[in-house]
Amino acid sequence: xxxxxxxxxxxxxxxxxxxxxxxxxxxxxxxxxxxxxxxxxxxxxxxxxxxxxxxxxxxxxxxxxxxxxxxxxxxxxxxxxxxxxxxxxxxxxxxxxxxxxxxxxxxxxxxxxxxxxxxxxxxxxxxxxxxxxxxxxxxxxxxxxxxxxxxxxxxxxxxxxxxxxxxxxxxxxxxxxxxxxxxxxxxxxxxxxxxxxxxxxxxxxxxxxxxxxxxxxxxxxxxxxxxxxxxxxxxxxxxxxxxxxxxxxxxxxxxxxxxxxxxxxxxxxxxxxxxxxxxxxxxxxxxxxxxxxxxxxxxxxxxxxxxxxxxxxxxxxxxxxxxxxxxxxxxxxxxxxxxxxxxxxxxxxxxxxxxxxxxxxxxxxxxxxxxxxxxxxxxxxxxxxxxxxxxxxxxxxxxxxxxxxxxxxxxxxxxxxxxxxxxxxxxxxxxxxxxxxxxxxxxxxxxxxxxxxxxxxxxxxxxxxxxxxxxxxxxxxxxxxxxxxxxxxxxxxxxxxxxxxxxxxxxxxxxxxxxxxxxxxxxxxxxxxxxxxxxxxxxxxxxxxxxxxxxxxxxxxxxxxxxxxxxxxxxxxxxxxxxxxxxxxxxxxxxxxxxxxxxxxxxxxxxxxxxxxxxxxxxxxxxxxxxxxxxxxxxxxxxxxxxxxxxxxxxxxxxxx
Amino acid sequence: xxxxxxxxxxxxxxxxxxxxxxxxxxxxxxxxxxxxxxxxxxxxxxxxxxxxxxxxxxxxxxxxxxxxxxxxxxxxxxxxxxxxxxxxxxxxxxxxxxxxxxxxxxxxxxxxxxxxxxxxxxxxxxxxxxxxxxxxxxxxxxxxxxxxxxxxxxxxxxxxxxxxxxxxxxxxxxxxxxxxxxxxxxxxxxxxxxxxxxxxxxxxxxxxxxxxxxxxxxxxxxxxxxxxxxxxxxxxxxxxxxxxxxxxxxxxxxxxxxxxxxxxxxxxxxxxxxxxxxxxxxxxxxxxx
Numbered sequence: 001x002x003x004x005x006x007x008x009x010x011x012x013x014x015x016x017x018x019x020x021x022x023x024x025x026x027x028x029x030x031x032x033x034x035x036x037x038x039x040x041x042x043x044x045x046x047x048x049x050x051x052x053x054x055x056x057x058x059x060x061x062x063x064x065x066x067x068x069x070x071x072x073x074x075x076x077x078x079x080x081x082x083x084x085x086x087x088x089x090x091x092x093x094x095x096x097x098x099x100x101x102x103x104x105x106x107x108x109x110x111x112x113x114x115x116x117x118x119x120x121x122x123x124x125x126x127x128x129x130x131x132x133x134x135x136x137x138x139x140x141x142x143x144x145x146x147x148x149x150x151x152x153x154x155x156x157x158x159x160x161x162x163x164x165x166x167x168x169x170x171x172x173x174x175x176x177x178x179x180x181x182x183x184x185x186x187x188x189x190x191x192x193x194x195x196x197x198x199x200x201x202x203x204x205x206x207x208x209x210x211x212x213x214x215x216x217x218x219x220x221x222x223x224x225x226x227x228x229x230x231x232x233x234x235x236x237x238x239x240x241x242x243x244x245x246x247x248x249x250x251x252x253x254x255x256x257x258x259x260x261x262x263x264x265x266x267x268x269x270x271x272x273x274x275x276x277x278x279x280x281x282x283x284x285x286x287x288x289x290x291x292x293x294x295x296x297x298x299x300x301x302x303x304x305x306x307x308x309x310x311x312x313x314x315x316x317x318x319x320x321x322x323x324x325x326x327x328x329x330x331x332x333x334x335x336x337x338x339x340x341x342x343x344x345x346x347x348x349x350x351x352x353x354x355x356x357x358x359x360x361x362x363x364x365x366x367x368x369x370x371x372x373x374x375x376x377x378x379x380x381x382x383x384x385x386x387x388x389x390x391x392x393x394x395x396x397x398x399x400x401x402x403x404x405x406x407x408x409x410x411x412x413x414x415x416x417x418x419x420x421x422x423x424x425x426x427x428x429x430x431x432x433x434x435x436x437x438x439x440x441x442x443x444x445x446x447x448x449x450x451x452x453x454x455x456x457x458x459x460x461x462x463x464x465x466x467x468x469x470x471x472x473x474x475x476x477x478x479x480x481x482x483x484x485x486x487x488x489x490x491x492x493x494x495x496x497x498x499x500x501x502x503x504x505x506x507x508x509x510x511x512x513x514x515x516x517x518x519x520x521x522x523x524x525x526x527x528x529x530x531x532x533x534x535x536x537x538x539x540x541x542x543x544x545x546x547x548x549x550x551x552x553x554x555x556x557x558x559x560x561x562x563x564x565x566x567x568x569x570x571x572x573x574x575x576x577x578x579x580x581x582x583x584x585x586x587x588x589x590x591x592x593x594x595x596x597x598x599x600x601x602x603x604x605x606x607x608x609x610x611x612x613x614x615x616x617x618x619x620x621x622x623x624x625x626x627x628x629x630x631x632x633x634x635x636x637x638x639x640x641x642x643x644x645x646x647x648x649x650x651x652x653x654x655x656x657x
Numbered sequence: 658x659x660x661x662x663x664x665x666x667x668x669x670x671x672x673x674x675x676x677x678x679x680x681x682x683x684x685x686x687x688x689x690x691x692x693x694x695x696x697x698x699x700x701x702x703x704x705x706x707x708x709x710x711x712x713x714x715x716x717x718x719x720x721x722x723x724x725x726x727x728x729x730x731x732x733x734x735x736x737x738x739x740x741x742x743x744x745x746x747x748x749x750x751x752x753x754x755x756x757x758x759x760x761x762x763x764x765x766x767x768x769x770x771x772x773x774x775x776x777x778x779x780x781x782x783x784x785x786x787x788x789x790x791x792x793x794x795x796x797x798x799x800x801x802x803x804x805x806x807x808x809x810x811x812x813x814x815x816x817x818x819x820x821x822x823x824x825x826x827x828x829x830x831x832x833x834x835x836x837x838x839x840x841x842x843x844x845x846x847x848x849x850x851x852x853x854x855x856x857x858x859x860x861x862x863x864x865x866x867x868x869x870x871x872x873x874x875x876x877x878x879x880x881x882x883x884x885x886x887x888x889x890x891x892x893x894x895x896x897x898x899x900x901x902x903x904x905x906x907x908x909x910x911x912x913x914x915x916x917x918x919x920x921x922x923x924x925x926x927x928x929x930x931x932x933x934x935x936x937x938x939x940x941x942x943x944x945x946x
Contacts, residue, residue: 343823465842467873472842 088133151179153541156556226536268368382489392496674928793921795835802876
């Protein structure tokens with residue numbers, strides 16, 4: 001016979017106003033198996049908890065029920081108290097008679113509330129009788145982290161984890177870390193040079209002993225679970241031996257072939273053996289194999305001839321490396337929406353219509369024009385520039401529904417850069433709203449308008465076309481209700497920020513969620529902004545959605561702090577509420593494997609002594625299982641139960657009702 | 658191949674050349690435009706108020722007649738095309754409105770006809786490369802501006818013949834028949850449309866913008882798909898030429914006339930006599946006739 005104790009909480013007047021707690025306690029005492037009952041003003045207070053512990057010891061209780069508030073509030077408190085009194089914490093159950101009973105009933109005679117509280121408590125008693133003691137799951141943690149993406153968010157995360165004394169592998173797809181920030185000229189609202197603040201961080205990441213840089217590499221496969229991930233990384237062939245290369249740049253100089261530079265967004269050319277930009281980290285060139293005549297047709301090979309340390313190897317092949325890590329930070333960043341779909345703006349057809357990122361390159365002192373604003377078609381310094389905001393953003397029909405958040409600010413910055421570099425130049429901005437919420441942001445935009453004299457026009461542009469070497473912009477000024485036509489020399493489109501191509505594939509590899517725009521989902525948009533539903537995988541930066549540099553950096557640090565917290569102990573413990581497969585009845589239909597949103601169910605096999613597989617069955621990986629119960633519902637042979645919420649328990653509760 | 662064909666009122670009256678040249682061109686390329694045995698006016702405007710169902714009854718009647726002839730209906734006039742295609746979408750997608758309209762016109766029509774423009778037939782069913790093969794008298798050396806107007810393209814969700822802001826279907830056809838298409842900025846702007854009735858000034862300004870824009874880009878010929886565009890442009894050109902220094906008048910013809918010309922039809926049969934502008938002059942200058 002079980003020995004159960006029932007503790008009914010009055011919660012001051014929160015429960016006692018509509019529930020006769022004394023009567024509930026008395027009535028429950030009559031049920032078989034209940035050996036102790038009482039009611040008390042505040043069960044969660046320390047005297048209340050003491051009382052609970054005392055009662056467990058004195059009455060030799062093997063299970064307790066606290067009828068009080070929601071288990072979200074104090075389940076942990078009471079389980080801890082029970083554990084302190086020597087009881088298995090999962091033999092302590094909470095009945096919610098506050099949120100689900102006293103707060104929603106207003107019957108001051110207490111009749112309704114009391115009866116309902118008794119029903120609820122009785123259900124919990126029957127349920128508790130079927131509870132089995134459970135033990136916390138302990139998982140060893142491998143204290144090494146993987147950061148995917150070497151932009152500012154990823155660099156920040158890697159640096160912070162490394163400074164916390166843990167090893168980090170930083171994987172970057174491009175030949176250099178730096179990401180989109182490396183392309184920017186100046187940064188708002190302080191107008192400090194992007195390269196100048198980013199480059200030291202890049203170098204720091206390269207020099208830090210705890211950080212291993214895997215540039216020109218991509219994550220191919222992720223297995224395992226929190227604390228124990230196995231990641232397969234493809235290290236694309238650079239055709240240059242990283243160890244021996246001194247970064248002298250002789251090969252780049254002598255390479256006779258040029259192709260369009262991806263880093264310069266088509267505004268300049270680069271050699272076939274190249275580093276994306278002069279400050280590249282690591283400063284090791286790579287050969288662009290599809291464009292290299294030596295690799296394609298066995299002609300040329302000049303780079304290998306001039307290379308002093310002889311580190312060029314045309315036969316080099318991709319390498320696959322498998323690493324074991326305990327946590328993963330995803331910081332894959334963003335890209336700009338392709339502009340071609342906006343035919344009215346003529347992007348792609350008119351050379352002098354460029355996007356905001358291309359303007360950054362024009363304004364950057366390391367860019368193709370050395371920081372002079374010159375238009376792409378003929379290199380003329382433009383006398384007037386039209387900036388068009390919200391190209392694709394806030395445009396559900398042709399673009400995306402969301403606001404790209406940074407364009408208002410960077411357009412204001414562009415007008416400023418332009419005015420500072422081209423005296424007497426005229427900047428026009430077509431906007432829908434000016435959204436500049438942020439520290440010193442509003443003042444920045446006011447400065448662009450009032451001090452530097454940017455002409456802001458509220459309205460949309462209907463057409464952009466060329467006439468006599470000018471770019472004609474037709475649009476509406478809705479504040480003066482008139483149509484305007486501006487003869488400009490150049491047009492800059494503030495194109496929407498979208499997720500990276502392949503963001504969805506990576507998410508599927510990692511088992512994390514993404515929204516309809518393929519931005520990754522946070523576990524909770526407010527309270528768990530850098531976690532994902534998959535334990536051990538964290539997010540940082542613009543792979544979550546459009547954001548500016550300070551926010552990306554803050555997220556990088558936040559993700560790093562989560563990783564360091566995880567790495568602070570050798571083992572981590574988890575709630576044992578996980579699914580359990582009944583090996584006797586599982587018939588290996590794999591419905592559960594399909595249903596599991598966390599990929600926590602593995603296909604296991606039973607072997608005989610000769611090592612032959614005699615049958616197959618599903619096995620739940622406790623490290624990955626989140627206890628959602630989807631597999632329980634999916635299982636056709638009723639072979640899966642959720643520990644702590646077994647069918648037996650649930651039916652016992654229902655029967656008691 | 659026979660394709661049910663709805664000419665519309667204008668093509669039976671002032672735009673006979675548009676109609677005749679299209680029918681002949683179709684035959685030359687290898688299909689027949691089979692005029693609906695019974696048809697009425699399409700209504701000439703798609704109502705802007707969603708509950709103005711009476712305006713949908715005339716086009717619905719046309720569509721239900723067309724259904725009896727086949728599952729496709731082709732048109733030439735941009736306005737007819739626009740009205741029929743959008744009405745068809747309402748009848749297909751909105752069960753409630755379909756019930757009301759069918760009750761009124763005493764038909765059981767479900768929106769199952771596929772309304773296509775003649776250009777779509779050429780592009781999607783025949784293929785411009787086939788058209789190119791059939792060309793006997795290429796319009797070599799003629800810089801032609803393709804004027805889309807609005808009704809052929811907009812609204813995208815209802816019409817969807819091509820990208821609204823940067824269409825290419827018309828230019829592709831001109832290229833196929835040997836002309837040199839000139840892409841001009843105002844090719845998808847409005848000509849002024851029905852304002853010709855009560856506010857000729859606006860029409861002259863808008864049509865003027867279209868023509869000056871085309872001519873500035875080097876067009877020697879403007880090609881249209883719509884009798885109303887054709888009318889407005891032709892009517893305004895004299896005034897525009899007077900008021901715009903350096904403007905040279907250019908011939909304005911229907912795209913099927915250009916097509917018929919390229920396919921080698923008799924010049925007399927193309928109906929140039931109804932065009933207000935001097936087409937023959939250009940053709941002679943370019944050595945095409």
